[in-house]
Amino acid sequence: MLAPYASNPAASRGRLHPESPSAHRDAFQRDRDRIIHSTAFRRLKHKTQVFVSPDGDHFRTRLTHSLEVAQIGRAVARTLTLNEDLTEALCLAHDLGHPPFGHVGEDVLAERMAPWGGFDHNGHTIRMLTTIEARYADFDGLNLSWETLEGLAKHNGPVTSPGWALAGYNAVHDLDLATHAGPEAQLAALADDIAYDNHDLDDGLRAGLFSLGEVAAAVPLVAECLDAVQAQHPGAPDDRLAAELVRFQIGRMADDLIEETSRRLAALAPGDVDAVRGAGAPVVGFSEAMQAAERDLKRFLYANMYFHARNLAMRDPAAAVTGALFDMLHGDPALLPPDWRARLPGTEPQRARHIADFIAGMTDRYALKTFEALGGRIDFPPGAII
Template identity: 55%
Template sequence: MPAPFASDPAASRGRLHAEDPSAHRSPFQRDRDRIIHSSAFRRLKHKTQVFVEHEGDYFRTRLTHSIEVAQVARTIARTLRLNEDLTEAVALAHDLGHTPFGHTGEDALAEMMAPWGGFDHNAQAVKIVTALEQHYAEHDGLNLTWETLEGIAKHNGPVKRPPFALAEYNAIHDLELSTHASAEAQVAALSDDIAYNNHDLMDGLRAGLFLEEEIRELPVIGRCFDIVDSRWPGLDPTRRQHEALRRVFGVMVEDVLRESAQILERSGARSPEDIRALDYQVVRFSRPLWEDLKIIRKFFFDNMYRHWQVRRMRRKASIVVKDLFTIFLEDTGMLPDEWRRAANFAGEGVGRARVVSDYIAGMTDRFALQEHRKIMDPSERG
């Protein structure tokens, strides 16, 4: 039985463009399906987290990450008696607005867009699902429900100063940006953190950016290795590592479930509106684990994100994004036909810059590298 504060699809605030209901799927199920079938979701296959797309088949991409986040989110939502379909929809859509080359690409594009209101991947995700996906006969975008749009926009918390793109949409479809999102969206946000911590451990080890001996000194992780060694002495190293890290994953999930259930009970919330009215998040880690995770994240920052190989990759990625932005803004004639028409129609200034930004943000790592090479290398055919 759903919790009283779970989002009820039958009580959804609806869509910007009214549609007849489906005979077989709830509104949130339709949202999830539209996200999965979108062009932006497919492109996540070739957008990366930390490593450039061509560096190895085993490293996470935005697509595999989004699938992992959705799996964690469904588990947590089910246990807390929330709406799994809404939770999954927000989880699957949360990274749609990311640029090529992960946060490095976002930082570079935000820097180039600073004179025109900046760039934010959550705002870009809303723009994608409300405008840039153009496949339906009756409207631009995916025409998602209010609840899913709200979750995409503010799953990380209230948005006090919305970026231009988000403020522009919010003016015609109020997402109540100053409040917290539903419990389902909060679950998606915490699931993102859990998945990030888990695959940074796995990918960093696989890439040789740090050693097992180093992470065994970290809180939580060392205890999980000790449990595996005690239960299966002499286990094959690969299996041993996997067994330990899956226990780290389990510790995070169990902690969120235990802490969030207690917070929800203490909150007295009896409806989704009660959750939004609270001045704190109801889905979160316990304080002790949060302190442990800060130590782990600092280790990642010092030993993974600052590693010389990653720094070189990030430098090259930043150059690619900045070069493409500068070139396309100066000469819109180098854009593909539909984007050139859009840029010229937008006119000088912010409109043109935002068209160029949208084009680059939608690129995969591979396509951005190809475009840069075609433009910058005289031996390449354009």
């Protein structure tokens, strides 16, 4: 049973290209399945989450992160009686537009693409799903439902100044960018926060960037959760305590999200999903106390993980590879693979955007392999995390 304010596949606003309904799956289930079977989704297994093309089998990649986001999103959606399938589809697809090397790669592509409209991973997610994926004979993209595309476009809130990629699609399939998204998309954004806050913490501990004691001393939420798991498991070794801490803290944040969202929904009493979109503020969210605690944890991770010297040592080489690839391929498109070369537009900005599409689809390892094949050389700094 769905809540009245949940997204209902039977009332979907449809697809850009009409299709016959499936006999056994609703619109959102089909969207989720199309995302999982896409080429872009498979490539996430070798794309940076925090560490560049990690050698360690236990560190997260974009793929494992997306799966973990989906698990958290589904669990919370079930409790709130939101649509689990739409929530899962949004969680699985939310990072599809990331280029190789994470935010470093995105920054470089944005700089190189500045003369032709720029680059942003959220807009590229929409472009990937509506234009670049080519798995159907009758149309480009995956032809996802309006609700899935709307949620991906607006999961972080209304979009008042869309980039060229999102604006281009919105011109042919209006996603109502000025409003908030439905509750499932709002939930997907918070599930993403819960996942990467805790799993990046886990990876940082595993990599030895900081200790349990150091993070507990700096972040009150972690100290509180660590005290709780130590009381439950006295004498447990640090690696077991770290796993218990991450699990306990995910539960604490999810419980807070459920309780605060339930409170907001009770106050708003939305009669349908459009009432959530038109509420003027997010309906899904943390309490004020948890928002502050989550910001504390993010500050710690930025200072002690994302900007740790061992991670920073990879930023310049990764940026250099991304920038050089764009410069070489844009300067001489004959270097493109035959299928990409055959589809190269003859004029700008489409020409540069085609090059950026090719690079943005690369995995970390394919970017490095292509760079080396084109004559480049990259030496990872001693002690860098790869």
